[in-house]
Amino acid sequence: xxxxxxxxxxxxxxxxxxxxxxxxxxxxxxxxxxxxxxxxxxxxxxxxxxxxxxxxxxxxxxxxxxxxxxxxxxxxxxxxxxxxxxxxxxxxxxxxxxxxxxxxxxxxxxxxxxxxxxxxxxxxxxxxxxxxxxxxxxxxxxxxxxxxxxxxxxxxxxxxxxxxxxxxxxxxxxxxxxxxxxxxxxxxxxxxxxxxxxxxxxxxxxxxxxxxxxxxxxxxxxxxxxxxxxxxxxxxxxxxxxxxxxxxxxxxxxxxxxxxxxxxxxxxxxxxxxxxxxxxxxxxxxxxxxxxxxxxxxxxxxxxxxxxxxxxxxxxxxxxxxxxxxxxxxxxxxxxxxxxxxxxxxxxxxxxxxxxxxxxxxxxxxxxxxxxxxxxxxxxxxxxxxxxxxxxxxxxxxxxxxxxxxxxxxxxxxxxxxxxxxxxxxxxxxxxxxxxxxxxxxxxxxxxxxxxxxxxxxxxxxxxxxxxxxxxxxxxxxxxxxxxxxxxxxxxxxxxxxxxxxxxxxxxxxxxxxxxxxxxxxxxxxxxxxxxxxxxxxxxxxxxxxxxxxxxxxxxxxxxxxxxxxxxxxxxxxxxxxxxxxxxxxxxxxxxxxxxxxxxxxxxxxxxxxxxxxxxxxxxxxxxxxxxxxxxxxxxxxxxxxxxxxxxxxxxxxxxxxxxxxxxxxxxxxxxxxxxxxxxxxxxxxxxxxxxxxxxxxxxxxxxxxxxxxxx
Amino acid sequence: xxxxxxxxxxxxxxxxxxxxxxxxxxxxxxxxxxxxxxxxxxxxxxxxxxxxxxxxxxxxxxxxxxxxxxxxxxxxxxxxxxxxxxxxxxxxxxxxxxxxxxxxxxxxxxxxxxxxxxxxxxxxxxxxxxxxxxxxxxxxxxxxxxxxxxxxxxxxxxxxxxxx
Numbered sequence: 001x002x003x004x005x006x007x008x009x010x011x012x013x014x015x016x017x018x019x020x021x022x023x024x025x026x027x028x029x030x031x032x033x034x035x036x037x038x039x040x041x042x043x044x045x046x047x048x049x050x051x052x053x054x055x056x057x058x059x060x061x062x063x064x065x066x067x068x069x070x071x072x073x074x075x076x077x078x079x080x081x082x083x084x085x086x087x088x089x090x091x092x093x094x095x096x097x098x099x100x101x102x103x104x105x106x107x108x109x110x111x112x113x114x115x116x117x118x119x120x121x122x123x124x125x126x127x128x129x130x131x132x133x134x135x136x137x138x139x140x141x142x143x144x145x146x147x148x149x150x151x152x153x154x155x156x157x158x159x160x161x162x163x164x165x166x167x168x169x170x171x172x173x174x175x176x177x178x179x180x181x182x183x184x185x186x187x188x189x190x191x192x193x194x195x196x197x198x199x200x201x202x203x204x205x206x207x208x209x210x211x212x213x214x215x216x217x218x219x220x221x222x223x224x225x226x227x228x229x230x231x232x233x234x235x236x237x238x239x240x241x242x243x244x245x246x247x248x249x250x251x252x253x254x255x256x257x258x259x260x261x262x263x264x265x266x267x268x269x270x271x272x273x274x275x276x277x278x279x280x281x282x283x284x285x286x287x288x289x290x291x292x293x294x295x296x297x298x299x300x301x302x303x304x305x306x307x308x309x310x311x312x313x314x315x316x317x318x319x320x321x322x323x324x325x326x327x328x329x330x331x332x333x334x335x336x337x338x339x340x341x342x343x344x345x346x347x348x349x350x351x352x353x354x355x356x357x358x359x360x361x362x363x364x365x366x367x368x369x370x371x372x373x374x375x376x377x378x379x380x381x382x383x384x385x386x387x388x389x390x391x392x393x394x395x396x397x398x399x400x401x402x403x404x405x406x407x408x409x410x411x412x413x414x415x416x417x418x419x420x421x422x423x424x425x426x427x428x429x430x431x432x433x434x435x436x437x438x439x440x441x442x443x444x445x446x447x448x449x450x451x452x453x454x455x456x457x458x459x460x461x462x463x464x465x466x467x468x469x470x471x472x473x474x475x476x477x478x479x480x481x482x483x484x485x486x487x488x489x490x491x492x493x494x495x496x497x498x499x500x501x502x503x504x505x506x507x508x509x510x511x512x513x514x515x516x517x518x519x520x521x522x523x524x525x526x527x528x529x530x531x532x533x534x535x536x537x538x539x540x541x542x543x544x545x546x547x548x549x550x551x552x553x554x555x556x557x558x559x560x561x562x563x564x565x566x567x568x569x570x571x572x573x574x575x576x577x578x579x580x581x582x583x584x585x586x587x588x589x590x591x592x593x594x595x596x597x598x599x600x601x602x603x604x605x606x607x608x609x610x611x612x613x614x615x616x617x618x619x620x621x622x623x624x625x626x627x628x629x630x631x632x633x634x635x636x637x638x639x640x641x642x643x644x645x646x647x648x649x650x651x652x653x654x655x656x657x658x659x660x661x662x663x664x665x666x667x668x669x670x671x672x673x674x675x676x677x678x679x680x681x682x683x684x685x686x687x688x689x690x691x692x693x694x695x696x697x698x699x700x701x702x703x704x705x706x707x708x709x710x711x712x
Numbered sequence: 713x714x715x716x717x718x719x720x721x722x723x724x725x726x727x728x729x730x731x732x733x734x735x736x737x738x739x740x741x742x743x744x745x746x747x748x749x750x751x752x753x754x755x756x757x758x759x760x761x762x763x764x765x766x767x768x769x770x771x772x773x774x775x776x777x778x779x780x781x782x783x784x785x786x787x788x789x790x791x792x793x794x795x796x797x798x799x800x801x802x803x804x805x806x807x808x809x810x811x812x813x814x815x816x817x818x819x820x821x822x823x824x825x826x827x828x829x830x831x832x833x834x835x836x837x838x839x840x841x842x843x844x845x846x847x848x849x850x851x852x853x854x855x856x857x858x859x860x861x862x863x864x865x866x867x868x869x870x871x872x873x874x875x876x
Contacts, residue, residue, distance in 0.1 A: 340782060584766060630768030672784045673777065675819050675870060676770065684769035691779050697765040 009111075012058050014325045019047045021103055021390060028396045031094050036082050044097075045074045051104070058515055062117045063107050069128040070100055076132055085135050096131050098401070100124055106333055145688035172235060173254040174227040178220065179247045185220040188247055195241050196227070203238070204228045245366070328423065328665040331383055338380040339668040343691055345373045346665070350694075374666070384424075388467050388476070389417035391430045395437050395465055402441040409449055409459065410441060415466035425567055428547040429476065432540040436563045437463065438479045439537075443560055445482035455558065457481060476565040485555040487512045497521060513553040517541045550705075568687070574669055576690070578662035578698060579645070581626045582610055585698040587690055588645060588656070595646040596661060604639055612639070614655055616646055624710055625657040634659055649703040657703075665692070669700060685709055734834045738853065740861050741823040741831065744796040749830070750810065750864040751855055756818070757827055760808040775822055778809070785811060785826075788869065789822040794847060799824055813867045821869070830855060837863060 026043060038043070048071040055063035077085070085093060103124050108116055176192070178185050186207075193205050205227040207216040229235060235253055242251050349366045392414050399412040411459065421429075440463050446452045447457035464479040487509055494500050494515045500507075507515075515521060519538040541551045544565050555561035576587035577596075595616065604623070607612050612623040627634045636642045636659040644655045646661050667690035672681060685706025689699050738749035759780070764787055766776040773792035777784050788808060791798055798805060806825035811818065830853075837851045840862075851863035 344781075469830065584768075632768065670784050673784055673818065675779075675786045675817050676767070676774070679770045679774070681767070681769060686767075686769070689765075689777065689784055691782065691784075695779055696763065697777055697779050697784065699765070 004462060009058065010325065012054055013108065015054060016051055016063075019051060020101065020105055020108065021393070023047050024397060025092065025393055027097055027101065028393070028400060033402065033569045034090055034094075036077070038078075038081075041074055041078050041082070045071060045078055048074065048710060057339075058111075060111060060117055061109070062119070062121045063104060063111075065121055066104055066107070066124060066128075067101055069132075070097075073128055073132045076136060080136075089131075089135060091136075092131060096127060098397075100128065131592045135550055162595065169171040172229040172232060174229065174235070174238060174242070174253060175224040175225065175252040176242060177224045177249045185217040185225070186447065188245075189216075189220055189225045192225070192242065192245055195245065202230050203234070267619045270624050296670075302594070325485070326383075335380050335384065339379050342373055342377055342666065342668060345369060347694070378613045382420075384422050386423050386426055387420050388426055388474075391426055391433060392417045392467070394430065395433065398434060398437055399441060399463065402438065406441065406447075407443070408445055408447065409460065410461045410463055411443055413462060413464045415464065416468050419467035419469060419474055421567060425547045425549075428543060429549070432551075432565065433465070433476065433478065435537075435540050437465065440478060440480040440482065440563075443483075444480040467519060474567045476567060477562055479560060479562040481560040484557040484559050485553075485561050486517075486557055487515065490515055494518070494521065496531075513555060516553055517551060568669075574667055574690075574700065576665055576667045576698075576700065577645070577664055578692070579626075579656075579658040580660050580662055581630070582632040583657050584630075584632050585662065585692070585696065586626065586658070587665075587700045588647065588703065589700070590664065592647045592649050593645055594648050594653075598640070598646055600640055600646055601638075614644065616655070621646065621654050623655045623657050627657075627659075629706070629710065636660075647703045649707075652704060652707045654707055667692075667698070667700070682708060735831050736834060737831050738830055738861075738863070739810070739826065739829050741792040741826045743823045746794075747827070747859065747861045748790070748811065748849075749832075749861040750866060752770045752829060754812045754814050754866045756811040756813050758808055758810050759820075762809055778820060780811065780820075783818065785818050785820045787820045787822055790848075791822075791824075793869075812866060812869075814870045819868045819870060845862070 010707055025045065026040055030040050048067045052064055052067035055061075055067060082090075096306075105120070107117055109349050147486070160476055171218070176189070178188055189205070190352050196203060204227070206228070209216055209637050213263060227236065227238060239251070239253070242248060349370065351514040354362065395414075396412060399410060402408075403410055445461040446455070446457075452459050452461060458481075460543070462481050464477070466479070468475050468479045490512050491500075491504055491507060494512075495504060499518050499521060501516060517537045517540075521537065537551075537553075540563075544551050544567070549565055552564050552566075553561060574587070575590040577590055577593055579586050579588060597616070603614055605615070605620070607613055612625075613620050614623055615621075623639075626632065639657065642657055643661060644657055645661075647653070648654050669688045670690060674685065683705050685702050687700050687702035687705075689697050692698050737752040739755050740747055740749045742748075762778050762780075764776040764778055767774060773789050775787040775789045775792075777786050789798065799823050804824070807822065808826055809820040809822055810826065811820045832853050832855070837853050839851060840846060840849055846862065848865050848868055849862045850865035850868070852860050853863055856862045
C-alpha cells in the first residue's frame with residue numbers, strides 16, 4: 001500500500017512539475033507580447049484544472065485551492081476574453097500569475113521534501129479574488145475582502161451551469177459520471193438510487209425518471225447523474241456508496257452556489273471576511289477557513305488519472321502520452337550493467353585463448369555481437385540525457401523578475417538549449433547557472449541605460465546563455481556586455497580579505513579572475529537581495545566541481561564578462577586511443593587527436609627556454625613528453641624511438657610524446673575515487689580512468705588541463 | 713577472486729558466545745615494526761597479489777589504484793604514509809591490501825601482513841599519551857599477551873584535508 005501511494009505521489013509530482021514548467025514557459029512568452037492568446041488562456045485553464053484535480057486527489061489542500069482560484073480567474077477571462085481586462089490591469093495579471101505560480105511551486109517543493117503544506121493561503125487567494133473582482137466590476141474597484149467573497153460565487157454559478165446542475169434548492173449536489181460505453185446508464189443510476197434509499201437518507205435525484213424512461217440515459221451520459229442532499233454530513237455516506245458501485249467513472253461534490261449567493265449563511269460570510277482581513281492568522285483558524293472554502297472537491301473514483309484524462313479530452317493540448325517515468329536508480333543500474341557488458345564483450349573477443357586461431361564463424365558472430373553491444377550502449381546512454389532547456393527557461397523567469405526589481409533593461413538570449421546532458425548533471429548545474437545569471441544581472445550589467453549609452457553600447461544590455469557540445473564536454477557560457485571586471489579592484493578586495501598568497505604584482509590576469517572563485521569573496525560592496533552575501537562564486541565552483549566540471553571567468557573591463565562552465569558528459573563512453581608510456585597505459589580521447597606521426601631529431605627545434613617544438617602543417621607546436629611530465633620510467637626517451645600525437649582541445653593544440661600507440665578502444669569513463677580529489681588530480685591532466693578488456697586500468701588524459709598544468 | 717580473500721574467523725565464533733559486554737572487533741596487522749588494529753566495521757575484505765596501477769601527480773604514499781570487480785579503489789601504503797621506508801616487494805609474499813570502507817569512501821591500505829581478529833572491550837582502549845602523539849593513531853589497545861597495538865584512525869586516513 002505504501003508503495004502504491006509512493007508511486008502515486010511520484011506520478012503526481014512528475015505531472016505537476018511538468019505542468020508548472022509548461023505554465024512558466026507560457027507565461028514568459030505571453031508576457032513578452034503582454035497578452036494571453038485564446039490558446040494560452042485555454043492552456044492555463046487546462047493546467048490549473050489538472051493541478052486542482054490531482055491535488056484534491058492527493059489531499060494537498062493549499063495547491064488545490066490556489067489552482068482552483070486561478071482556474072476561476074481564467075474561467076472568467078475565457079468567457080469574456082482578454083479584451084475585458086483593462087490594459088493597465090494586464091501587468092497586474094502577469095505579476096499575480098507569477099506570484100501564484102511561485103506559491104504553487106513552493107508548495108510542490110514542500111510536498112517533495114515531505115514538509116507540511118502552508119495552511120494559510122488566504123493571502124494569495126484574496127489577491128486573486130480581488131483581481132477577479134476588479135476585472136469583473138471595473139466600476140467598483142474597491143477590493144475589500146467582503147466584496148471578494150460576494151463576488152466570487154458568480155464564477156461558482158458559472159461553474160455549476162457548466163456542470164449542468166439541475167434547479168434544486170438543496171445545498172449540496174453530487175454529480176456522478178458513469179464509465180463511457182457501459183450502457184444502460186439509467187438503470188445503473190436507478191440501482192445507485194436504490195442502494196442509497198437503503199441508507200434512509202433525505203435526497204433527490206435528477207433526472208428523476210430513470211426507472212421507466214430509457215431516454216434519460218442520454219442525459220446522464222451528456223450531463224451526468226445528479227444527487228442532491230440537504231445535509232453536509234450525509235455526503236460522506238453517499239460517497240461511500242458511490243465508490244462501492246461499479247462502472248462509475250468519477251463523481252464530484254458541488255456546493256450550491258446559488259444558495260450561497262442569496263446570503264443564506266451570514267455567519268459563514270462574516271467568518272470568511274474576518275479571515276481574509278487577517279491574512280496572518282494563528283494556526284488553528286486557517287483550517288476552518290480552508291474547509292469553508294472547499295466548494296469544489298473532485299475525487300475521481302478508482303482511476304487515478306481521471307482528472308488529467310478528462311482535461312486532456314476537453315482541451316486538446318500537447319499531451320505527452322509517449323513518455324513514461326522511470327526511477328533513476330533503475331537507469332543507473334542499467335547503465336552500469338551495460339558498461340560491464342561492453343568490457344566483457346571486448347574481453348571475450350580479444351581473449352588470448354583464441355588469438356591466432358582462424359575462426360570464421362566466431363569472428364562473424366562476434367562482430368555482430370559487438371555491433372549490438374554498441375547500439376545497446378548508445379541507447380542506455382541516451383536514456384539519461386535530457387536537454388538543458390528546462391534549466392535555461394528558468395533563467396528567463398529570473399531575468400524577468402530582476403529586470404523589474406532592479407529597473408534595468410536587459411534581454412536574455414538563449415543559444416543551444418537543446419544540448420543534451422546527463423539528467424543528474426542538469427539538476428546539479430541549475431543552481432550555479434542561476435547564481436551566475438543573478439550576478440550578471442545585479443552587478444555585471446550597468447545600472448542605467450544612460451550609463452550604457454555614455455559607454456557607447458546598446459542601451460539594452462544583453463545576457464547570453466549558451467550551451468554547446470565539444471567532444472566529451474558541454475560548455476555552458478553566461479556572457480554579459482556590462483561593466484566587466486576591474487582586476488585592480490578585485491586584487492585590492494582580495495588583499496583586504498586576506499586571500500592573497502603571493503605579492504600582488506605577481507598575479508596574472510587569469511589568476512586574479514580566479515580569486516573570484518575563492519570562498520568569502522564578493523566584489524559588491526553592498527549586500528543586495530540577489531547577490532553579494534559573500535557566498536557566491538565559490539558555491540558555484542563547488543557545485544560545478546561536484547558534477548565533475550570546471551568554472552572559469554574571463555572579462556574585459558568595460559566590455560563585459562563571461563563565465564564558462566565546462567561540464568563533462570558523465571559516464572560517457574569515450575572512443576579512446578590507448579597509448580603506452582613505460583609500464584603505464586593511458587587513454588587519449590580520439591576526439592582530441594588530430595594526427596600521430598614519427599619525427600626525426602632534425603624536425604625538432606628549441607625555443608629560448610630549451611622547450612621542444614615541432615612543425616606540423618606549417619605551424620609550430622610544443623612537445624610535451626608524458627614520461628617527463630608524469631615521472632614515468634621508460635626506455636623510450638629519444639624522440640625518434642617514440643611517437644608524437646598531435647592533440648587539440650578547444651583553443652590549445654600541442655604534441656604529446658609517448659612510447660607507442662596500442663590501438664583504438666571504446667572505453668567507459670569511470671571517475672577517479674573521491675579519496676583522490678584532494679590531490680588536485682583533476683588539474684593534472686587526468687580526467688578519469690577506465691577498465692581495459694584484460695582488467696587493467698588505463699588513465700584517461702584530459703588534453704586541456706594537461707597543457708594548462710605545464711604552463712605553471 | 714575468492715582465493716585471494718582470507719577470512720579470519722577462528723576466534724569469531726567462540727567470542728560470539730560470550731556475554732555481551734561493550735565490545736568492538738579489530739583486525740590487527742603489521743606495518744614496518746608496528747602492530748595496528750583497525751575496527752572491523754570498516755573492513756570490507758583482504759586481498760593479495762593485486763596489480764596496482766600507478767598514478768602520476770600524487771604523493772608517494774598513494775601507490776595507485778586497483779580494479780576490484782569494476783570498482784576503482786585507491787591504495788595507500790601505510791609505511792610511506794607514516795614516513796617509514798618502503799617494503800621490499802620482491803622478497804615478500806605476506807603483503808596484502810586491506811580494503812576499507814570509511815563513511816562510504818573506499819580505500820585500500822597496503823600492509824606488511826595481516827595477523828588476526830581480536831575482540832576488545834571498549835574500556836580497554838586507552839588514549840595515546842599526549843607527548844607521544846602519532847599520525848593515524850587514535851588509541852591503544854592492550855591485548856592480554858603482553859603486547860599493545862595501535863588503533864588505526866580510519867577517519868584521519870580519509871580526511872585528506874588534514875594531510876595537505
